Amino acid sequence: MRIFLMVLLCSLSITVQAKKKPSLKRADKYYKNTEYTKAAEEYKRLLSGKRTPNYIHLxxxxxxxxxxxxxxxxxxxxKAIAQNDSTLKPEIYYKYAKVMEKNGRYEVAKQIMQEFAAKAPTDSRAKDFLAKPDAHKAxxxxxxxxxxxxxxxxxxQYDDYGAWLSPGDTLYFVSNRTKEEKKWMRKVFEVRxxxxxxxxxxxxxxxxxxxxxPIKGVARIKSRVNRRFNDGTAVLSKDGKRMYFASEAYRxxxxxxxxxxxxxxxxxxxxYAKKKKDKWKKVKPMRFTRAGFMYTNPSVSPDGKFLYFASNMPGSYGELDIWRVAILEDDEFGTPENLGPVINSGTRNDYPFLASDNKLYFSSDRWGGYGGMDVYVVDSNTPTATPANLGEPINTAKNDFAFSFYPDKQMGLFSSDRIGRTDVYKAFELCFVEFRTMLxxxxxxxxxxxAKVEFxxxxxxVEDHGVSSRSGMARGEIKCKETYKIKISHPDYLDELIDITVQVEEGVQELEVFMRPLEELVIGKDxxxxxDIQxxxxxxxxxxxxxxxxxxxVKVMKRYPNMRVKINSHSDSKGSPAYNLKLSNERAKATLEYIVSQGIEENRLESQGYGSxxxxxxxxxxxxWDDAQNRRSEFIILQR
Incomplete structure (x- = not known):
């Protein structure tokens, strides 16, 4: 028995040692099976400093x-590119540039993209880059x-994404929070x-x-649309009787x-699935799909006539393109049509959503964005319109995608992995008004x-600023229904600080301001x-x-550099004469010190307190009222 136990322990030790030994064959197997976390762990164990084959780095x-x-x-x-391997494919340079872009290192990404463009000048992504190499500056x-x-x-703990709002105010989204809800049978047989x-x-x-x-009342859809595979975004037909959704092609x-x-x-x-009573049944693949190609993230046009989706099917310009197909009767569809090269760059273009105002929102990782997937919008009402990046804070160096917008609610929904997990956020469009100040x-x-004008x-x-033209007009763009202070300054005039509230209804708001010349402050000769200085x-x-x-x-004294001024401080009659004299002296001195702190030489100033x-x-x-009149500061001109 003792011999048997020793043999068993030795065999277990040999097994453990064998498992610990790095294996390229095992790493490649993990990679082939798309187990990228395991594959990375195993490839990392194969690193051997400068002797590491470039294959491991790649x-x-x-x-x-x-x-x-x-x-x-x-x-x-x-590390792979640093080895100056002439056999490296141009695609490696492109991927390197994209991860540097995601890391916010735009200038380095630009240099790498230039190398990519030199190695693959006919690639559509290279052409897109060469058309606007400095796009990040915009x-x-x-x-x-x-x-x-x-x-x-x-x-x-888990990821949530792809939210959209149905006409009945039910919100649909995708999540992998299913671990805590699934029955044991599904946990055992799930295709993980x-x-x-x-x-x-x-x-x-x-x-x-x-x-x-806050959005609450979360519930998993209990029907045949959710099975043991990964299910993606979903959308309903206009009559609510069909659900079009993405799921693994393996299904x-x-x-x-x-x-x-x-x-x-x-x-x-x-x-797609058909609704019977309160459940979705009879799940079938859409007939225009083909094996081996990606079809994902559907959305329905507001009129219910078209299904928009992303695909790399034949006829695509890049990794993934935006397509649409006509929705016909009897669960039939027309011929899919590509939305063209203006919308579809040579990269990934995904998550289409056509809003009720005919603006198409979609996500793309094209050159010139903030890093990963960014949200873009194009106005379908204008045939010559081009996609525009929605900018910060919707877009970040991470992946920002699945943007849907509802003009009647003045609200949108989008997904982002900006904090390390994928979450759903609400978006609110900011209203801006052109504010014209006539001086x-x-x-x-x-x-x-x-004149300098600051909002x-x-x-x-300072949210915006401008300089008045020869006609006296200064323009600024500021938010609707917000309160601002407008600060107006000019070397020959007194500064003006005006409180305003912007009205949302007005596309342009105007204000006329009369500025006072500096000489207005000078009374007589002295x-x-x-x-009141309080x-x-x-x-x-x-x-x-x-x-x-x-x-x-301060402004007057800067305008007239030879001017000298004496500060006289007076108090009211309350309190003892000695206390009043001391307090007024200290206040006169504090006033002088403040003026000096603003850039006026101390030898141009004198101060004295007179008490009561x-x-x-x-x-x-x-x-x-009498006391307020007696508490005063006077500024006497000693020299002009």
């Missing part, structure tokens, strides 16, 4: 690329046109997703209560003989040119008149409003 890069681990992917693409200066917020339906060892995706519904309300038994379908490398196809000189009614939002940020009670700290008044004095010695209003007893 396989690791591809595994991490497929798993959206961009930093790791860029590391191994870089993204820096654009204003946000949307804001977003978390939808409320996301699961902290091998890429990242995650549960498969199913279709879910949720309750939409309002655009600002179609006739397709399983195809090698691409057999390997289940995330290859999707399109199916004129007070008293003369003449236009003021070259400051409630967060004290005095500068400012508003301090906190029994304190020497100057209030913000008083700082704005003192800034006017020189009351402006003689009173006994004094009213509050």
């Amino acid at each position: 396989q690791l890069a591809d595994c991490y690329d497929r798993l959206n681990q961009d930093i790791e992917a860029s590391r191994y693409y870089g 993204l820096k200066d654009r204003y946000p046109t949307y804001m977003f917020q978390e939808s409320g339906l996301n699961d902290r 997703d091998k890429w990242e060892r995650k549960p498969n995706y199913d279709l879910y519904t949720a309750e939409f209560k309002g655009k600002y309300e 179609n038994r006739k397709f399983r003989r195809n090698d691409n379908v057999k390997h289940r490398d995330h290859l999707m196809s399109l199916f 004129k000189s007070k008293g003369f009614n003449t236009a003021i040119a070259d 400051i939002n409630t967060r004290r940020q 005095k500068i008149e400012l508003g 301090f906190a009670f029994n304190q020497t700290e100057i209030t913000e409003n008083s700082k704005a008044e003192l800034n006017k004095l 010695q020189e009351l402006k209003v003689q009173c006994e007893p004094c009213t509050e």
